[in-house]
Amino acid sequence: MFAELNELLGASPQRPEPGEFTLLRDSRTDGSFLVHHFLSFYLRAGCKVCFVALLQSFSHYSIVAQKLGVNLTAAKERGQLVFLEGLKSCLDLVFGEEEEQPGQPSPLLFLSESPSDLRALFDFVRVSLSAPGSEAWAGPVLLLDDLSVLLGLGATPVALLDFIHYCRALVCCQLKGNVVVLVHSSEESEDEENELVVNSLCHHSDLILWAEGLATGFCKDVHGQMKIIRRVSLQQAGEQDLVQIYQYKIQDRNVTFFARGLSAAVL
Template structure:
């Protein structure tokens, strides 16, 4: 979809990042274009994919994909793409729970019941996808994980949910599965639970894609900043007994156009040269 992003992220368009967990963290600007990029990229690559929509409906992703020349409908009809409406699932379990209990009890037990149900819905979707090809090759995407906190699910339950999903999708670094989650962090709002979730996700991820607005404010020709951090375990063991984490970080600015994203080094936009 966006060749410049492929080169910058150093990912192979024909195969998923091997056994990786990717976190897309958006702060002050929209980072969902990275999810749409991965969807389009691996849709053309004929990979298996499961998109869990917590913030948007299927029609939203379909419209964006159609705009850039991809077709989620054809991908879905091929049996290699599944969409899970997470908010529909939470609504259904709320209706079922209120039939024989009070609203207060529903709120108290929602995190356990809903996340367990959502986990098995995702697991079932992956099993159905595996019938169409390699069972270990699957891209699972969640947009937007932050919404689970907004509906009242405790942060610790969300963290455990992601850990279980990672074990399901990419149990080892030799597997071909890839888990990608998007979180929205508003730096102007002091939210302890959200900060805990974001820190934990970044700590346990292999790649962090941090999309943020410009510190100088709005600019017509530069829409934001993309900072990528690759995290890998070093072979050399730390004196404490833990393997050291090696990190490499690169930063670019970007401009989103109708059917493309332009990347350039900070300060090198044509608008300022």
């Protein structure tokens, strides 16, 4: 996890805030560093984590996690981390290979169904976070990287939003845990379905971390800009959301944040 980001968010692995839906949004840049942060943060906090990884392999996340001081293999072995490797599950389903747990439907069963729905994926999340022994952990967490992939695989916007609604009701409300979702977006995109999903999620999020590429293009000392949007209006009608804007630079084992125009390279 990144200590500076924790400071900006007022977060601590010793006191994880329960019941929050966090949306990670990126435009013209790669916001995956935020996924790695929250994965390591909640594992260090002692939470039970269900990680639906649709973009990269387990080995990729494991290598990055090691740099951040977290061992994903050990977390899996002790039952703290439930990892769904979406890439492998898709191939197993398409080519009809045997599943790791015979008799259990694939979480990505919607790929072969018409009309498609994400009920099997929700059941996977529910069973993973409600399994016996889960109460021994600090709290349940659903981490999804990234939601846009499900649209590309054929899921409808309505099915996606229904899935997120039920996950939020289960994890945030019933189990008093947290949900963290990454989604790609572009204000200039012609993908209306993706933008519909992004805008809908923004309206229902407690916290939005929006990573954007610089409007001026590539810079070796400033990799992007991040908006931290706290949805105060969800709890207090008529109140304005709190918005903070920082620029950042990604390093090998850390991410540094600074006010716009105050990069050490510029000063």
